[in-house]
Amino acid sequence: MTSTEAGAPSAATVETLLVVDDEVLIRLAISDYLRECGFKVIEAASAEEAIVVLEQSGKTIDLVLSDVEMPGSMDGFALSAWIRTHQPGLPVVMAGSPSRAASAAAELCETGPQLSKPYDTQLLIDHIRRLLGTRKASPAATFPDASQSGITPLL
Amino acid sequence: MNELQSRTEMSPRHKTVLIVEDEILIRLLLAEELASAGFQVIQAANADEALRVLESSVTVDLMFSDIRMPGTMDGLGLAERVRSTWPGIKIALTSGHLPELPAGAPADLFIPKPYQPARIGAALHDLLGSGTNDLN
Numbered sequence: 001m002t003s004t005e006a007g008a009p010s011a012a013t014v015e016t017l018l019v020v021d022d023e024v025l026i027r028l029a030i031s032d033y034l035r036e037c038g039f040k041v042i043e044a045a046s047a048e049e050a051i052v053v054l055e056q057s058g059k060t061i062d063l064v065l066s067d068v069e070m071p072g073s074m075d076g077f078a079l080s081a082w083i084r085t086h087q088p089g090l091p092v093v094m095a096g097s098p099s100r101a102a103s104a105a106a107e108l109c110e111t112g113p114q115l116s117k118p119y120d121t122q123l124l125i126d127h128i129r130r131l132l133g134t135r136k137a138s139p140a141a142t143f144p145d146a147s148q149s150g151i152t153p154l155l
Numbered sequence: 156m157n158e159l160q161s162r163t164e165m166s167p168r169h170k171t172v173l174i175v176e177d178e179i180l181i182r183l184l185l186a187e188e189l190a191s192a193g194f195q196v197i198q199a200a201n202a203d204e205a206l207r208v209l210e211s212s213v214t215v216d217l218m219f220s221d222i223r224m225p226g227t228m229d230g231l232g233l234a235e236r237v238r239s240t241w242p243g244i245k246i247a248l249t250s251g252h253l254p255e256l257p258a259g260a261p262a263d264l265f266i267p268k269p270y271q272p273a274r275i276g277a278a279l280h281d282l283l284g285s286g287t288n289d290l291n
Contacts, residue, residue, distance in 0.1 A: 045200035
């Protein structure tokens with residue numbers, strides 16, 4: 001997992017997260033998991049939406065969890081760069097795959113408002129995989145995972 | 156208890172509302188209000204995302220959609236699709252451009268914009284017959 005922290009949040013409590021992902025099923029699974037851990041979660045479908053939230057919503061965001069590959073003019077790296085410039089000190093965690101996003105969420109839950117995880121990371125990953133697997137027309141999944149041989153990892 | 160509760164296993168008394176709204180600030184405000192009103196909320200930014208959710212294993216009881224949205228389908232097209240494919244899902248539509256629904260539009264409720272997000276919860280509970288009395 002690529003993790004870029006623009007500033008140490010050690011003194012600040014992380015309470016509100018901004019989850020950015022253009023895949024709605026992953027976004028909702030990760031967000032709901034984080035809510036179960038006690039976080040307030042705001043969801044954005046793109047880097048552009050994330051910036052509107054950060055600039056105009058009036059909400060205090062403590063940490064951004066973002067997908068890397070997103071369509072549009074800005075991907076996760078571009079969003080991270082924007083945040084470093086405009087909101088330095090706001091931590092950004094980037095996850096290049098659903099399983100990395102699940103791991104990142106599990107890590108956040110370790111020190112979240114509720115000190116216990118609602119359930120195992122693997123259950124979350126399986127849940128995401130099931131959700132994605134039930135789509136009628138699903139493109140090839142590209143999750144880097146030992147159990148899926150022959151799949152090209154994204155990151 | 157650390158059991159994963161998938162949406163399909165959630166208490167049936169907590170109804171699930173799928174919000175379809177392309178304006179992020181409106182969407183997040185509405186999501187917060189409806190969560191406070193006792194709904195499970197799913198947020199979609201456009202019709203494509205809404206269909207992705209609807210075609211998955213996620214249970215949706217009601218779809219609350221804006222009419223004018225960018226992308227392959229607007230809210231009316233989406234409502235038509237939902238009505239024909241998933242007739243059990245209640246449909247509420249909103250618009251800042253139309254004072255009322257076009258005749259024959261497939262919706263159970265129309266809410267013109269601007270609306271008070273805090274009052275949408277009650278309206279949707281009424282539509283679903285799921286007032287707070289039912290939630291325990």
